[in-house]
Amino acid sequence: MRVALYTLGCKVNSYETDKIRETFQGEGAVIVPFTEPADVYVVNTCTVTQMAAKKSRQILHRARRLNPEALIVAAGCFVQAGGEEMPKDAADLYIGNEDKPRLVQMVDEAMRDRMERTEACGEIREEEPREHTRAFLKIQDGCRQYCSYCIIPYVRGPLRSKEPEEVLAEAKDLAARGYQELVLTGIHLSSYGRKGTFSDPGRQTTLGALIGRLNETEGLTRIRLGSLEPGLITEEYLEEIAEADKLCPHYHLSLQSGCAKTLRSMNRRYTPEEYAGAVELLRRFRPDTAITTDLIVGFPGETREDFEESLAFLRQIGFSQVHVFKYSRREGTAAAKRKDQVPEDVKHERSERAIEEARALSERFASRFIGSVQNVLLEERTERGWEGYTDHYIRTLVTTAEGAETGRLSENQIARVRLQSCICQGGEIYLKGVIA
Ligand code: SF4
CATH class of the missing domain: 3.40.50.12160 (Methylthiotransferase, N-terminal domain)
Incomplete structure (x- = not known):
């Protein structure tokens, strides 16, 4: 079949x-x-x-x-x-x-x-499309945040977390199969362990404690985290991960809006100040930490001033990447029922401006690494050379020095790359570098 x-x-x-x-x-x-x-x-x-x-x-x-x-x-x-x-x-x-x-x-x-x-049957064909360098490991399901624009709490069931032992066993297996990078995912990853685990609802554990243990997994080089809420980032969390040297200096901290009023009407559980406080904690721990995020523009009731406040907040944080989404109505959510929907052309215009701002921020963040040597996990070979991501999650184009043999590079290799320039291609910011 x-x-x-x-x-x-x-x-x-x-x-x-x-x-x-x-x-x-x-x-x-x-x-x-x-x-x-x-x-x-x-x-x-x-x-x-x-x-x-x-x-x-x-x-x-x-x-x-x-x-x-x-x-x-x-x-x-x-x-x-x-x-x-x-x-x-x-x-x-x-x-x-x-x-x-x-x-x-x-x-x-x-x-x-x-x-x-x-009485039909199929022929056999040998092919297996699969990413070999980065493995996703789902450790949590369900969300109880009820953001006013999101249908997920209604469709993904209650909070459940995978037993730490099971996560460790899966990670070990993935590392043995050659994966260098593990990406921990969940519907609401910040809730990991909060309401107990899959088999023991009374068993509380934390994401930080899990990361500390995963760090010991032999063969694993990098641990990356999926989308998180800023509320997870506390002094206690930083203590738990203090020794986790495999954890990438990259956090995807969900923002959605940089305007306090809009965040309230989205039913997000933080203010811009609290968000900025979380980023400050992370950067106190490691100053070069890359922060990526998602931004919704044109949420019902968002005024021009609210939108400008959001843009100013993007600049204040200095994100390394911002995924911009135009708000779209999801039936069954509170936001969909609101009468103060933002017209499509306004959403479009705000989206274009936010994307432009995000691009400039990405370029600024990536440029700070020019002249340094970074680890790049090589993922695919294109006509332009090898491509992969740095620890900070910056897409990087890797070539060898003039005349050197590119064949010695291979997929799934962590290369030490001297970064030389920053380019924009197809709207995406890349670093360019040569093997150090
Ligand atoms: S946006 Fe995220 S946090 Fe909010 S309800 Fe949806 S899944 Fe939960």
């Missing part, structure tokens, strides 16, 4: 797709690129923004076009959220988040049903 997988949305979805892929492979299925004919197409959908929901629909239609005879599976948040946006005929099988662990079994049953009816 040939299976093609497509993931939309967050790193949790990426992790779950990895698990689904492994289970399919364990059952003898062959994984093919999503652009190729397959017997089964699984689309792990997302609904966090209207754009994500639209893309989920488009990918389901694309799968149908690629092979009208295939079994099309829609899984994840878009299915869970349901509603009118869910196309009734785009997929043959709809699987919500809770049933994802049974996805392969459900597909097998559906395929058996079909085969009984058509």
